[in-house]
Amino acid sequence: MTQDRKNTPEDPSRRHFVSSAGTGALLLGLSGIAMSHRVFAAGRSLAGEYPQQDDFAGSILHADTVVADPARLPPPIHRQHSIHHEIELEAREVRAKLDDGTEFVFMTWNGQVPGPMLRVRQDDTVTLTVKSAKTNKRPHNVDMHAILGTGGGAPAVMVYPGQTRREFFKCVYPGAYIYHCAVPNLDEHISRGMYGMILVEPHEGLPRVDREFYIGQNELYTKEPFGSKGLVHFDYTTMAAEDPSYVLFNGAVNALTPNRLGAMQAKRGETARVFMVCGGPNLTSSFHAIGNIWKECWPQGALANAPLRYVQTQSVPPGSCFVGHLDLQVPETIKLVDHALSRVARKGLLAEIAVGGAPNPAVFKALG
Ligand SMILES: [Cu+2]
Numbered sequence: 001m002t003q004d005r006k007n008t009p010e011d012p013s014r015r016h017f018v019s020s021a022g023t024g025a026l027l028l029g030l031s032g033i034a035m036s037h038r039v040f041a042a043g044r045s046l047a048g049e050y051p052q053q054d055d056f057a058g059s060i061l062h063a064d065t066v067v068a069d070p071a072r073l074p075p076p077i078h079r080q081h082s083i084h085h086e087i088e089l090e091a092r093e094v095r096a097k098l099d100d101g102t103e104f105v106f107m108t109w110n111g112q113v114p115g116p117m118l119r120v121r122q123d124d125t126v127t128l129t130v131k132s133a134k135t136n137k138r139p140h141n142v143d144m145h146a147i148l149g150t151g152g153g154a155p156a157v158m159v160y161p162g163q164t165r166r167e168f169f170k171c172v173y174p175g176a177y178i179y180h181c182a183v184p185n186l187d188e189h190i191s192r193g194m195y196g197m198i199l200v201e202p203h204e205g206l207p208r209v210d211r212e213f214y215i216g217q218n219e220l221y222t223k224e225p226f227g228s229k230g231l232v233h234f235d236y237t238t239m240a241a242e243d244p245s246y247v248l249f250n251g252a253v254n255a256l257t258p259n260r261l262g263a264m265q266a267k268r269g270e271t272a273r274v275f276m277v278c279g280g281p282n283l284t285s286s287f288h289a290i291g292n293i294w295k296e297c298w299p300q301g302a303l304a305n306a307p308l309r310y311v312q313t314q315s316v317p318p319g320s321c322f323v324g325h326l327d328l329q330v331p332e333t334i335k336l337v338d339h340a341l342s343r344v345a346r347k348g349l350l351a352e353i354a355v356g357g358a359p360n361p362a363v364f365k366a367l368g
Pocket residue numbers: 091107138139140141181182183189194
């Protein structure tokens with residue numbers, strides 16, 4: 001089984017969602033590639049693996065957006081036995097829209113931010129194939145937190161442009177785990193978008209819900225201030241100071257709102273499960289659903305434990321995940337935010353769930 005976005009069912013409620021990066025990336029300017037392996041061999045220090053400069057002009061993949069569709073994820077697992085999975089991740093450096101009139105060179109898994117959600121069951125085994133698009137200019141690898149092995153498997157799947165490597169692992173423990181690139185400039189690669197979630201369901205599975213959504217938070221450090229137009233460039237100085245210009249869900253400003261690529265859709269009376277992965281690389285998310293309460297949640301994605309109940313705001317550290325349930329008792333617009341609210345008001349972080357249906361005045365009504 002290959003778990004890629006194109007193999008997951010289309011949710012009719014999300015048809016309006018524009019997500020061309022995974023399958024529709026345009027190959028532009030391929031003839032301009034002049035990859036030098038000396039670039040990768042030059043540095044020896046942690047930060048010196050390759051020059052810390054934004055030098056992606058011209059010869060990489062282009063796409064309209066890298067924003068992952070939050071409703072497109074593998075379905076819940078109901079089987080009672082273990083299986084083997086064939087999973088493929090491709091590192092793609094993609095120039096795409098960060099905001100209206102603003103572009104950035106993202107680093108992605110399969111052209112989307114966050115990378116595809118991988119879904120397996122405790123004791124399942126996986127052969128992971130990691131590819132690097134020929135158009136890339138950087139080395140990449142995967143540190144998968146669900147793996148028991150050196151570097152979360154990263155050294156075994158270090159890939160240079162055009163390369164493919166594979167590794168085998170067993171999913172020993174249940175939980176929602178991050179995976180992320182872990183080359184020497186790993187903070188930059190995560191900031192540019194190279195992270196996602198592998199969900200290892202416990203043997204007994206997860207509680208039944210009506211809908212599931214999958215989103216990722218990361219922060220971005222650019223030389224140009226928030227709101228600048230044109231191509232903006234990565235900034236290593238503000239990253240070292242942990243002072244980002246953008247904080248984002250799914251790799252674009254206010255990505256999951258009606259003014260951008262559309263809100264998530266649900267109905268009154270339903271239950272929804274939200275999977276959130278915090279890539280960071282540096283900021284902890286104070287994850288909150290404005291207008292609702294996490295009826296149950298599993299901090300750190302530690303699904304083997306009893307959930308916390310009726311939680312307003314849950315910390316999600318970088319390099320970790322969150323799983324939470326919402327009970328949708330009234331029609332409303334739920335705003336998913338990091339409650340460090342300057343990130344919402346000034347740095348582009350917002351995702352919405354539009355809950356439709358008839359009013360429920362026994363629970364809420366405006367009195368005028
Ligand atoms: Cu990378």
